[in-house]
Amino acid sequence: MSRNLTQQPAPATRLKRLFSNQRTVALLALVFLFVFFCLAGNNFATYTTFVSILDSSYYIGFLAIGTTFIIITGGIDLSSGTVMVCCALISGTLIKMGYPVWPSLALCIVLGGVFGSLNGFMVAVMGLPAFIATLGTMMISRGLGSIITATASVTFPQRRTPEGAFRNIFKILSADTPTGGYPTGFILFIILAIIFGIILGKTRPGRYIMSLGSNKEATRLSGIDTVRWEMLAYIIGGLFAGLAGLSYAATYSTVLPGTGNGFELDAIAGTVIGGTSLSGGLGSISGTIIGVFIMSVLKTGLPFVGLQPHYQLLFTGIVLVIAVFVDVLNRRRQRT
Amino acid sequence: MKKTTALLLATLVAALVGLAPVLSAAQYHIEVVSKGFQHDFWKQVNLGCVAAGKDLDASVNFVGPASESNISEQIEQLSNAINKRPDAICFAALDREASLDLIFQAGAGKIPVVTFDSDVGGDTGGAVRAFVATDNQDAGAAAAKQMYEAVKGKVASATSAAPVHIGVLSQDTTSQSVGDRTVGFIKQIVELCGAATTSVEGHVKFEKVIASAKVVIDVGIPAETIDAAANTIAQTLFNKPNLLGIYGSNEFAAKAIVNVNETLNILGPGKTVGIGFDSGSVQVQAVKDKTLYGAITQNPFQIGYLSVKTAIQAIKGEKVSNIAVPFFFYTAENMNQPEISSCLYE
Known part of the structure; x- marks a missing residue:
């Protein structure tokens, strides 16, 4: 997103460019939706509704941050949703078997990293197409989750038990807190988004990952170890899938084997709505966050204006197509 | 303006x-x-x-x-x-x-x-x-009593060398209602057939394996709530030797049983006894044409x-x-009685 901003353009051009920027359009869409639901929805503008929006954003948000790194390399990750569920299932099963809670939860993130390394190895070292490699991992992780749990659902320790303390990472809720609780997960989410936004936009590894997606061959010929940085992108994706698993478990308590399919597509949709180009080389974490919140504001807001949440899919689809079309138009204009 | x-x-x-x-x-x-x-x-x-x-x-x-x-x-x-x-x-x-x-x-x-x-x-x-x-446990038990009545002759003549099988298809292990109907059925069947000679197999949640059993209850649970997954499990249950009966503990499970039976044609009068739960067009039709022996209906x-x-x-x-x-147990004979037909839906 910051590629063309090296020389200062005239103010009018700058304004025009701002509006031709997909991220800006997405942000305006988010603000518009939010204001619309606040005005039109009965009881939408309440503290508890905002907490609900946040609750339903964490796991998709974490998945999408990881997915952004992968898509920017020009790759794709179809496995993030099922890896997320598989990690949560394994970690929850260990807790159920009596293993200590915190190490089991840490393992959830580590396992995500392992799946990420597997994806990275297949794509960067073995040279498999990312679509196929991560499709394989999607099936492997889904099968593994069902095998380890014998298809039974896994319920994480409840909030009002000592083992359930981990839920406070994402929300503090007790008799003393206001209704809806404190959405502590939002702090974690924003901190990680800022850190990884800086890594992607301002550091050398981030630039290498970006340039991989612009032109892999040129990047390799300029002496950059492409295998290493491509691996890194997938490992980051995996670690975030693991973290998403934790937030999912904390928010929804029960994780079902055989589920998770489709979450990766939500993450990809959020990433793309936020301005990350599917062909790689272009994108930002801040855009991704905006994309994710557009989806969750839609999902939470629609029932308040009397529509079933299934309409979220319909509207998200429309937003997705428009967002990508804006991107296509801009590229066409840049080329001519 | x-x-x-x-x-x-x-x-x-x-x-x-x-x-x-x-x-x-x-x-x-x-x-x-x-x-x-x-x-x-x-x-x-x-x-x-x-x-x-x-x-x-x-x-x-x-x-x-x-x-x-x-x-x-x-x-x-x-x-x-x-x-x-x-x-x-x-x-x-x-x-x-x-x-x-x-x-x-x-x-x-x-x-x-x-x-x-x-x-x-x-x-x-x-x-x-x-x-x-x-009361789902109660309803599951009622289905078990009907099943036992229909197959008790063959249960009595079963031996541990050639045990008879009864299949149970359950949508999931998560929901309380479906779980209770499955548990209620299994408990009642085990009690009626004799706990010492009845083995429950197939899923860890319900398993109680007995080595030289005369009756084996095979529990099948699909990996997810989609028809294809349930049909696969129904197929494996149908493939058990000496299958006397099969029970599906909700509309979803019963539908899978009826669907798979279309190709295998194992269920019917004088053949394997199928008992379902709830209604739905597929299941109601199957009870009507006696593919299923009967089903429990809630209200x-x-x-x-x-x-x-x-x-x-x-x-x-x-x-x-x-x-x-x-709840009621309905069969081809009583399904037109008003208090029952009002509970059935297509």
Whole structure:
């Protein structure tokens, strides 16, 4: 997103460019939706509704941050949703078997990293197409989750038990807190988004990952170890899938084997709505966050204006197509 | 010109503000969070809820997730329902524990909750006032008694060298209602066939393996709630040797059994005994043409009606308690009797 901003353009051009920027359009869409639901929805503008929006954003948000790194390399990750569920299932099963809670939860993130390394190895070292490699991992992780749990659902320790303390990472809720609780997960989410936004936009590894997606061959010929940085992108994706698993478990308590399919597509949709180009080389974490919140504001807001949440899919689809079309138009204009 | 614009704007704002109360002119507003619209069962529950709303001056908003595996979607719907600050909530839990935080929150917001079909388990801070459902263990046991009556001759002549099999197809191990019907059936069959010679196999949750059993109960649970997965499991159950009977503990499971039987043609009079649960066009037709020996039917309309009725009583501060809604065993012979046919739905 910051590629063309090296020389200062005239103010009018700058304004025009701002509006031709997909991220800006997405942000305006988010603000518009939010204001619309606040005005039109009965009881939408309440503290508890905002907490609900946040609750339903964490796991998709974490998945999408990881997915952004992968898509920017020009790759794709179809496995993030099922890896997320598989990690949560394994970690929850260990807790159920009596293993200590915190190490089991840490393992959830580590396992995500392992799946990420597997994806990275297949794509960067073995040279498999990312679509196929991560499709394989999607099936492997889904099968593994069902095998380890014998298809039974896994319920994480409840909030009002000592083992359930981990839920406070994402929300503090007790008799003393206001209704809806404190959405502590939002702090974690924003901190990680800022850190990884800086890594992607301002550091050398981030630039290498970006340039991989612009032109892999040129990047390799300029002496950059492409295998290493491509691996890194997938490992980051995996670690975030693991973290998403934790937030999912904390928010929804029960994780079902055989589920998770489709979450990766939500993450990809959020990433793309936020301005990350599917062909790689272009994108930002801040855009991704905006994309994710557009989806969750839609999902939470629609029932308040009397529509079933299934309409979220319909509207998200429309937003997705428009967002990508804006991107296509801009590229066409840049080329001519 | 300016005046016209201002007038138009004012009308628009007034319309927006005015719309909401007009839409909910009823005295009470009740949010119903069900398990979805996939099965006809829930459509009947929906009709019951709406009918009760009409009779008792309440507006009812009925929602449910796209699939019964979709716990997170249901939790988001429940959370939405609470945020809308209704007078009461009726809730059929996909998972016993996933919703506890939210139910607690409803209690803190003084919103009474009536659970139906599937209860929640654990500390809800007194938010749940009543539970309206079929006694599912009892209904499962009733199905088992019917099954045993139909196959007891062959059970008596079974030996441990050539044990007989009874298959159980259950949608999942998560939902309380389906779980109870499965457990109720298995317990009753084991009791009737003799605990010492009956082995329960196939799924860790129910397993009680006995080495030299004469009767083997095979429990099959699909990896997810999609028809293809259930058909695969039904197929493996049908492939057991000496299969005397097979039981599907809800509409989804019974449908899989009937569908797979179309190719295998194992069920029917004088052949393997199939018993289902609930209705739905496929299952009702199968009972009618005697592919299935019979099925248990709940009274979904009544479940919906009584849930909303109980919720309204709770709003008024009346004392409410759990309601066990009666069920029936229906066969090709009795399914046209009015009290039963009114519970069956296509």
